[in-house]
Amino acid sequence: MKKAFALASVLLLSACGGSTVPADAPAPETADDTAAISLPSERSTSTSQCRTSLRRAGIQADAPFVSLSACDNLVDWMSSLEQYPGALQLAGDEQVTADEVAALCEGRDSAPVCADAIERGIVESTGDDQPRGTLAVAAISCQAEVGLADQGLALTLSTPGGEPAEGQFDTVNCVLDATQAPEDVRSGITSPADGEQTTTWENLQADWTHTVDEGLNLTLTEVGA
DSSP states (O other): HHHHHHHHHHHHHHHTTTTOOOOOSSSOOOOOOTOOOOOOOOOOOOOOHHHHHHHGGEEEEEHHHHHHHSSSSSHHHHHHHHHHGGGGGEEEEEEEEBHHHHHHTTTOOTTTHHHHHTTTSSOOOOOSSOOOOOOHHHHTTOGGGGEOOOOOOOTEEEEEEOOTTTTTHHHHHHHHHHTTOHHHHHHHSSSOOOEEEEEEEEEEEEEEETTTTTTTEEEEEEEOO
């Protein structure tokens, strides 16, 4: 209360052309990185992909990192976060802070949420030395997020052995489409072959086994930015 009265007195003296501010007057408070981010004035209906990525918080702890790539921008991310505050362990009316966003975005400048936060001046650029979240976005788009691991940087997919069933490779093909896998990679993964197989494209590596009896066991890993 005393602090508020002192500040009010200083402002009143300044407005009336009074003397200079006393040396012992408290300094005006300035915003810092621990202040809660104010959601930009524009509102949006959060995208399904963004909501799904944050809803995963109850399943896997990597949800916040995945959401940085799955959401379209900061507004989308924060709108979805209001619906799923548990993704960042927020309680009640608690809001995310700039420090928390900066920590999540470290080395992830190209993730849509981080790029938007940087453009708005909420966090500083820290480079782009972390993987881009390609797998996370693909998995969520293809409803295969249950197979995500390692902060969204690895994805495991499998199909049963025996006679191929209709649509058996739908999810696998969806992920391969979303990650822009070349046709020879797609053919190699979906065709039975002896032994362990591996290949790379873009920033991804695929390791798999595929036999008629055992089916397909595929692990995709994001290996670089």
